[in-house]
Amino acid sequence: MSPRTLDHVALWVSERDAIAEACIRELGMHEIERTDAFTLVGADALRGKLTLFAAEGLREPGALEHIAFRVPGGGGELELPDGLVLRAVDGDGGDLDHVALRTREPEAAAGEYVRLGFRPAGDRRVEVGGAFLELREGDPGEPE
Numbered sequence: 001m002s003p004r005t006l007d008h009v010a011l012w013v014s015e016r017d018a019i020a021e022a023c024i025r026e027l028g029m030h031e032i033e034r035t036d037a038f039t040l041v042g043a044d045a046l047r048g049k050l051t052l053f054a055a056e057g058l059r060e061p062g063a064l065e066h067i068a069f070r071v072p073g074g075g076g077e078l079e080l081p082d083g084l085v086l087r088a089v090d091g092d093g094g095d096l097d098h099v100a101l102r103t104r105e106p107e108a109a110a111g112e113y114v115r116l117g118f119r120p121a122g123d124r125r126v127e128v129g130g131a132f133l134e135l136r137e138g139d140p141g142e143p144e
Contacts (some may be wrong), residue, residue, distance in 0.1 A: 001116050001117050002117045003116070003117045003118065003128045003129070004128065004129055005128065005129035005130075005131070006096060006099070006128045006129055006131035006132075006133070007046075007047060007048050007049065007095070007096050007129070007131065008048075008049045008050075008051065008096075009049075009050050009051070009067055009096070009099060010050075010051040010053065011050060011051070011052055011053065011064075011082075011084065012053045012054075012055035012059060013052050013053070013054075013055055013059055013081065013082045013084065014055055014056065014057060014058055014059055014081060014082055015080075015081035015082065016038075016039050016052035016053070016054055017039070018080070018081055019050075019052055019080050019081060019082075019084060020039045020041050020052055022078055022080055022086075023041045023050060023086070024041065026076065026078055026086075026088070027069055027071055027078075027086065027088060028043065028071060028093055028094070029041045029042050029043055029050075029069075029094070030042075030043075032044070032045050032049065036054075037053060037054055038051050038052060038053045038054065039051070039052045040052075042094065043069075043093055043094020043095070044094065047094040047095050047096075048069050048070070048094055048095045048096030048097075048131075049096075050067070058082065059082040059083070060082075060083065060141055061082065061083035061084065061085075061141075062140055062141050062142075063101045063102050063103060063140035063141070064084075064099070064100075064101060064102075065085065065100040065101060065102050065134075065136060065138070066085035066086065066087050066099075066100045067084075067085070067086050067087070067096070067098075067099050067100075068086070068087040068088070068089050068096075068097040068098045068099075068100070069086065069087070069088060069089070069094065069095065069096055069097060070088075070089055070090070070091030070092050070093060070094065070095045070096075070097045071088040071089070071090070071091070071093055071094075072090070072091075072092075072093050073088075074088045074089040074090030074091065075088060075089075075090065076088040095130070095131070096131045097131060097132070098131060098132035098133065098134050099131075099132075099133055099134070100133075100134040100136055101133060101134070101135055101136065101140070102136055102137070102138030102139060102140045102141075103135050103136070103137070103138070103140055104137070104138075104139070104140070105137075106124040106135040106136060106137050107124065107135075109135045110124055110125070110126055110135050113126040113133060113135075114126060118133065124136065124137075
């Protein structure tokens with residue numbers, strides 16, 4: 001495996017319309033595509049995107065702590081349904097900056113991502129294509 005970019009996150013959520021609307025309103029995204037099963041939002045089709053798949057019932061965030069997008073001026077955080085947290089960090093509008101994941105063993109998890117082709121980018125952090133995975137110590141839970 002040789003990943004080149006990290007620019008897309010797919011999520012199964014119970015309130016995809018509310019989440020999509022918040023992404024559009026607060027992060028400057030727009031709806032790229034919508035079907036009965038999913039909504040794709042992002043700055044454009046080639047940059048940071050979220051695919052929001054329709055799911056029934058309350059969803060658990062599991063290992064996902066937050067997702068951060070680059071937005072001019074940055075500095076905000078959205079707490080959305082299903083425990084989803086989106087952050088705006090200062091930077092070129094639209095790109096995915098990082099995804100923070102909880103794991104019981106961050107160093108071991110970082111090593112596995114490096115083995116898969118990500119580059120080390122500091123303590124408990126790996127990078128591919130200018131975006132990062134931050135591996136934070138914590139309980140990832142056991143979601144469905």
